[in-house]
Amino acid sequence: MLKLFKGIYAIFLCVRECIINLFFILFLLTGFASIAFLVNGSDTNKSKEPNEKVALRLNLSGYLTDNHDDFAHRLIQSELTNDESLKASTFDVVRAIGKAAKDPNITGIVLDLSKFEGSDHSSLSFIGSELKAFKTSGKPVIAIGENYSQSQYYLASFADKIYLNKAGSINLQGLNFSSLYFKALLDKIDAVPHIFRVGTYKSAVEPFLRNDMSDEAKQNAQTLLNSIWHQFRTDIAENRMIAVDQVLPEPKSLIEKYKAVNANDAQYALNQKLVTDIGSKAEIEQALIEQFGKNEKGIYQHINYADYALNLTDRFAVNAEHKIAVINVEGEIISGKSKERSAGSETISELLRQAREDNNVDGVILRVNSPGGSVVASEIILQELQSIQQAGKPVVTSMGGLAASGGYWISATSDKIIASPNTITGSIGIFGLAMTFEKTAKHLGISEDGVATSPLAKTSSLQHLSNEHAELIQINIENGYDAFLDLVSRGRNMSKAEVDKVAQGQVWSGEDALKHGLVDQLGDFHTAYDVLTDLINQKRKAKGENEIKHFTAQWFIESDKGLFSSLLKNIGFKAKSTLAVWLGLPFVPQTQQAAELLQKFNDPQNTYLYCLTCGTIK
Structure with a gap:
């Protein structure tokens, strides 16, 4: 037994030394690279303004x-x-x-x-x-x-x-549209997905229930794809001055x-x-x-x-009397701090607070490129946006390529919503998901037992979801969907019945979203800037103040992002791909995407505003 403990301790010391050495090597590499960057490429940080044609x-x-x-x-x-x-x-x-x-x-x-x-x-x-x-x-x-x-x-x-x-x-x-489906994977590991939903449009959660796309989902996806492809071909034809059929x-x-x-x-x-x-x-x-x-x-x-x-003006540190704050919400909306490919409610809310408290900020552009995520995280961001509006500062949402579900939730009450014709938006819906692994545990010979003061206290993922828990989640989902309809109804000046017709988790292109009243105008970021400046000046005029001719846009970002953290992320990704090769495992973007997606379904209330069927267009 003593030899066993000595062996474990030796392994621990070895791992500890390896970790320390790794960080030391990273520190040296970063230092040497920085010195080389400053010495050999000393002009890189200086102006690169061309002095010739x-x-x-x-x-x-x-x-x-x-x-x-x-x-x-x-x-x-x-x-x-x-x-x-x-x-x-x-x-x-x-x-x-x-x-x-x-x-x-x-x-x-x-x-x-x-x-x-x-x-x-x-x-x-x-x-x-x-x-x-x-x-x-x-x-x-x-x-x-x-x-x-x-x-x-x-x-x-x-x-x-x-x-x-x-x-x-x-x-x-041409374009194709695909989504990941997990039923076969869940079956292989004996995982039990408990799905909770509301409404007649059921395809929003089918990635956990099927191995392929349902006819209903295909119809919605085809409509979306046709709209984007039509715009794509039309743009090329106009640019090349040829017939659309020639493309x-x-x-x-x-x-x-x-x-x-x-x-x-x-x-x-x-x-x-x-x-x-x-x-x-x-x-x-x-x-x-x-x-x-x-x-x-x-x-x-x-x-x-x-x-x-390198000659561009710094868009993150702006010293101007009249500013427009730009806040990016990119990736899945999660609780806590932002991560790679995720927008954390704590991080985004802090940036929004900074914009609200900055007396030189006259309005906010919310740039959304997100499929949604946690209900709680989305609501926290929305509350901070509404506080900005209550402070007298207008908010305009500029939708990027994807602003769906939770991405639409945080946009719904903006003073104006601007979308590209090719934006994927909508997915107004909510679902519940709780994974349990009692079958997996049984297959491995693991069991769990104990006592509790209430059936609600038994929340282990190794035990079957209790009927009481399931009923509470379903009630939460139904109330959540009603709250979503109410939110959009108030924000878009539509009746709840009108919203429900275009909701049910259905996904729309920006062009179709405009027809359904879900956005105000088609355009890009410049359009959102122009719309916001008009709103600000309208408010100034109403108060008897002079019109401002020019506002400087400032992107509000985390102040603690540095080279070392971004370097670690990059090396971490490379390490994962290298390890996958060593083990003979596939490491493709879809594999990584699936693993990351499943990890992010950890909302404490098991409720999500997430567009699972937005898929990948390529």
Whole structure:
């Protein structure tokens, strides 16, 4: 026995030393990288304003996100983790394009999107609109690529000229919509899902009850997908000045056109007028040199996006008399502090309080990109938003790619709601979920027993849910749904019966949501800004105060986010993927998404405002 304890203690010491050494190594790496960053790239933190005529090379990498980005952190992280797929902020991309339009040293934009992994259609449209505005300056936008994914090509379509390598292709195949289903998984581990719901539209919780999509859910998803795809094709057709049918012909016509060019993808794209020209890499480079001039390296004159973005004004520390606060709610809404891909009620509420108490803040833009989450967390955020309105400061919601269920709950009473035509919203509904594992435990030979003063005190996940508990949760769900209808009714000036018709967990595009009265206007973040400034000035006029011509937008963010914490997150993700490879397990985004989703269903009341059927559009 003594040897056993000695062995356990030795293992403990070994693990302890490994952890200490790991943190020491991370500390040294961070320090060395920071020093190298400051010494070798001392100009990186300084102004990178071009002092000669150059093109802005918009070479985005990774995926777009609403949340803030720190380029210095990204550069160091990239060196330490050898990971170029780091998130960029949609807002910084848009601001860089806007700055370039007025910059006399920027002669045009080159869209080099080979490492761009895409984004939701709302964000792509937002950037596309800014590219359109840029072209009014008289400066050209040119897209280059060896291949174009669907998202890459959508952005490229806003260019004046699109070049495609003669060996390349454009991957236009249409959109598909998918959701994850967990019934088979739950069956395998003998988990028992206790589902509670209300209303006639039942598909909201079917991922826990089925292994596939029901006909009812398919119909709703198809309507949503058709709306987004129509907008997608229309935008491309207008940008390229071609017929909508040319973007992606019907399969039979497509096959005939491919046969006519001997399955040459590049020639097909040229014939369809999807691109301006095709050529070799050298030929495309020469076209850029003729347009923008040659630098000392023998390539076209340009400045990279990451370097140019360092010149953007700090949108997080703003010293102005009249400000608009921007609060991002991105990811699942959870209780507590925000985490990676999650918006914590404690964090968001604190930022909203700061905006309310800041005398220089005249109004708030709530930027929502969330499928919802915890009922309690959503309600806490809503209460703080209503406190801002009670303080006389208007709130306008700017919906991103997804603002559904809990994302709609926190938006419902805003003074105005602005959505993109491609926003996925609605999902007005509530469900209850409690997982018990009594069968799993029995299979493993584990049992649990004891005494309690009340049946309600028995809340173990290793015991079957009691009838009393189940009844309480069902009552909570029914009252919660009624409260949701009442909230939307008051916020949108609709009767509860009218809300119920478009509720029941149904999901809508922004375009359809406008028809149903769930949003006020279609537009992007700029639209929300303009609407909010009008509301603020209306209030000022009513009080006999002068109109304010310009408000400075300030993004309110957590003050304790730093390089070390973001570095640990990045390394943690890499470690999980590496471990999965070692164990021979699949580690794909869907696997990670499923694991994270199941972990987040931990609301103490077992009630959720979450759009399980919003799925992934790609």
